[in-house]
Amino acid sequence: xxxxxxxxxxxxxxxxxxxxxxxxxxxxxxxxxxxxxxxxxxxxxxxxxxxxxxxxxxxxxxxxxxxxxxxxxxxxxxxxxxxxxxxxxxxxxxxxxxxxxxxxxxxxxxxxxxxxxxxxxxxxxxxxxxxxxxxxxxxxxxxxxxxxxxxxxxxxxxxxxxxxxxxxxxxxxxxxxxxxxxxxxxxxxxxxxxxxxxxxxxxxxxxxxxxxxxxxxxxxxxxxxxxxxxxxxxxxxxxxxxxxxxxxxxxxxxxxxxxxxxxxxxxxxxxxxxxx
Amino acid sequence: xxxxxxxxxxxxxxxxxxxxxxxxxxxxxxxxxxxxxxxxxxxxxxxxxxxxxxxxxxxxxxxxxxxxxxxxxxxxxxxxxxxxxxxxxxxxxxxxxxxxxxxxxxxxxxxxxxxxxxxxxxxxxxxxxxxxxxxxxxxxxxxxxxxxxxxxxxxxxxxxxxxxxxxxxxxxxxxxxxxxxxxxxxxxxxxxxxxxxxxxxxxxxxxxxxxxxxxxxxxxxxxxxxxxxxxxxxxxxxxxxxxxxxxxxxxxxxxxxxxxxxxxxxxxxxxxxxxxxxxxxxxxxxxxxx
Numbered sequence: 180x181x182x183x184x185x186x187x188x189x190x191x192x193x194x195x196x197x198x199x200x201x202x203x204x205x206x207x208x209x210x211x212x213x214x215x216x217x218x219x220x221x222x223x224x225x226x227x228x229x230x231x232x233x234x235x236x237x238x239x240x241x242x243x244x245x246x247x248x249x250x251x252x253x254x255x256x257x258x259x260x261x262x263x264x265x266x267x268x269x270x271x272x273x274x275x276x277x278x279x280x281x282x283x284x285x286x287x288x289x290x291x292x293x294x295x296x297x298x299x300x301x302x303x304x305x306x307x308x309x310x311x312x313x314x315x316x317x318x319x320x321x322x323x324x325x326x327x328x329x330x331x332x333x334x335x336x337x338x339x340x341x342x343x344x345x346x347x348x349x350x351x352x353x354x355x356x357x358x359x360x361x362x363x364x365x366x367x368x369x370x371x372x373x374x375x376x377x378x379x380x381x382x383x384x385x386x387x388x389x390x391x392x393x394x395x396x397x398x399x400x401x402x403x404x405x406x407x408x409x410x411x412x413x414x415x416x417x418x419x420x421x422x423x424x425x426x427x428x429x430x431x432x433x434x435x436x437x438x439x440x441x442x443x444x445x446x447x448x449x450x451x452x453x454x455x
Numbered sequence: 456x457x458x459x460x461x462x463x464x465x466x467x468x469x470x471x472x473x474x475x476x477x478x479x480x481x482x483x484x485x486x487x488x489x490x491x492x493x494x495x496x497x498x499x500x501x502x503x504x505x506x507x508x509x510x511x512x513x514x515x516x517x518x519x520x521x522x523x524x525x526x527x528x529x530x531x532x533x534x535x536x537x538x539x540x541x542x543x544x545x546x547x548x549x550x551x552x553x554x555x556x557x558x559x560x561x562x563x564x565x566x567x568x569x570x571x572x573x574x575x576x577x578x579x580x581x582x583x584x585x586x587x588x589x590x591x592x593x594x595x596x597x598x599x600x601x602x603x604x605x606x607x608x609x610x611x612x613x614x615x616x617x618x619x620x621x622x623x624x625x626x627x628x629x630x631x632x633x634x635x636x637x638x639x640x641x642x643x644x645x646x647x648x649x650x651x652x653x654x655x656x657x658x659x660x661x662x663x664x665x666x667x668x669x670x671x672x673x674x675x676x677x678x679x680x681x682x683x684x685x686x687x688x689x690x691x692x693x694x695x696x697x698x699x700x701x702x703x704x705x706x707x708x709x710x711x712x713x714x715x716x717x718x719x720x721x722x723x724x725x726x727x728x729x730x731x732x733x734x735x736x737x738x739x740x741x742x743x744x745x
Contacts (some may be wrong), residue, residue, distance in 0.1 A: 305719065
């Protein structure tokens with residue numbers, strides 16, 4: 180028993196450390212880098228990490244890219260977009276998916292059948308392909324990226340929440356509430372939703388990780404937000420052409436994604452153990 | 456069927472697919488000419504019924520870019536993707552099952568933690584990044600494997616590894632937990648009492664019974680594998696259907712995109728159907744019940 184407690188604490192510390200590092204670095208990006216992520220400096224292109232640039236006097240800690248832009252500032256500012264997209268779309272997925280899941284589980288007849296049919300339709304096309312197709316048709320903007328991620332991601336919430344609702348609705352306290360004449364809406368909001376919160380929170384953190392990966396894949400394929408604004412996936416793609424001469428261009432943003440996702444994955448594990 | 460409707464309507468989400476297919480500077484006359492040519496001037500319901508009729512006959516429209524029937528192009532490219540996906544899934548199953556089995560045998564020991572770390576890393580790295588790093592290490596630095604194309608059998612090694620990296624994680628985790636369940640069953644205790652070696656117990660007795668959930672996971676992961684194939688094929692210039700989709704997207708060739716996504720979805724549905732059939736083979740109880 181003692182051993183598991185210590186292990187959990189360590190998990191919490193490691194993941195918390197990772198996530199706080201990432202959040203502080205990206206949210207307070209201007210504190211850590213004085214360079215403009217868009218500023219080009221063609222005299223100082225593809226500088227390896229830790230080289231001092233003569234023209235503007237600063238040190239490019241992580242080097243510069245093919246247009247002489249500072250990799251560190253692009254990494255930090257790009258991280259803002261990636262995290263924003265991941266968090267916003269995961270929360271939207273969570274809200275829409277859970278709402279539909281509760282309705283489908285509570286009203287099993289018409290609404291339930293329609294919602295689960297929609298979920299099946301959604302599952303019949305692999306997520307990545309559906310995302311590519313929608314972005315290709317609608318065009319790639321921040322709004323569309325979040326829209327696509329939400330449209331493809333709500334199903335996993337709906338299915339899990341529905342199956343939990345199905346079992347909750349047979350429990351005594353729900354039956355008692357209904358017997359006392361509590362309205363369906365109140366039963367759902369006061370008795371069922373609070374009991375789902377742990378599951379939904381854990382799923383949401385996992386979903387953030389999936390959404391960051393998916394949006395990085397989209398920007399890697401050139402379907403990301405805007406080609407010139409920095410994003411981790413886009414940076415990996417840009418660096419691909421210079422892989423022989425400047426391998427850090429692709430390696431660094433990929434490592435940033437991996438670091439963030441390790442943090443999120445351990446965190447959701449820890450949440451699962453502690454909430455469950 | 457639902458995939459057919461979905462791909463049809465997503466393409467028409469934008470309102471006017473013809474405008475997407477033509478460059479923005481195209482004249483109004485050209486747009487309406489094209490619209491008439493492709494039949495987009497008719498009411499949506501008529502278009503959909505016609506499209507369905509076409510699908511029934513196996514006529515999925517013509518690629519605007521290649522000027523060939525889209526289905527033919529797809530079928531041409533399909534074997535390359537199937538080969539890649541098959542090798543990747545075999546690789547993922549072999550690695551995932553052995554990692555999961557190792558972790559289950561040494562529960563809470565250093566091996567278990569090491570496996571956990573590997574699984575976590577595999578889950579956290581983007582497929583395309585793994586691919587690029589593999590290219591950097593193995594084909595540019597050490598010249599072991601070629602970085603692109605499919606001329607020699609060696610060139611499938613790197614794409615298969617990077618594609619396999621993601622499904623390894625869920626497979627290993629499922630194997631571990633379902634093997635741990637199986638190992639606490641009575642028949643294992645009786646096998647131990649009969650003096651079978653630990654390896655024999657794992658492979659002959661426990662693993663066989665732990666495979667059912669693993670098969671489900673493999674079927675589901677096949678979807679993300681097909682999605683990952685688009686990215687992997689782009690990284691390694693592998694001439695499969697994933698790149699066909701991207702060629703279609705980049706050239707605004709919507710009949711091609713529509714056909715490819717539809718057919719890939721059919722493959723995915725088929726794979727899940729086959730995994731359902733596999734249950735019958737693996738678990739005789741299901742056979743008897745039905």
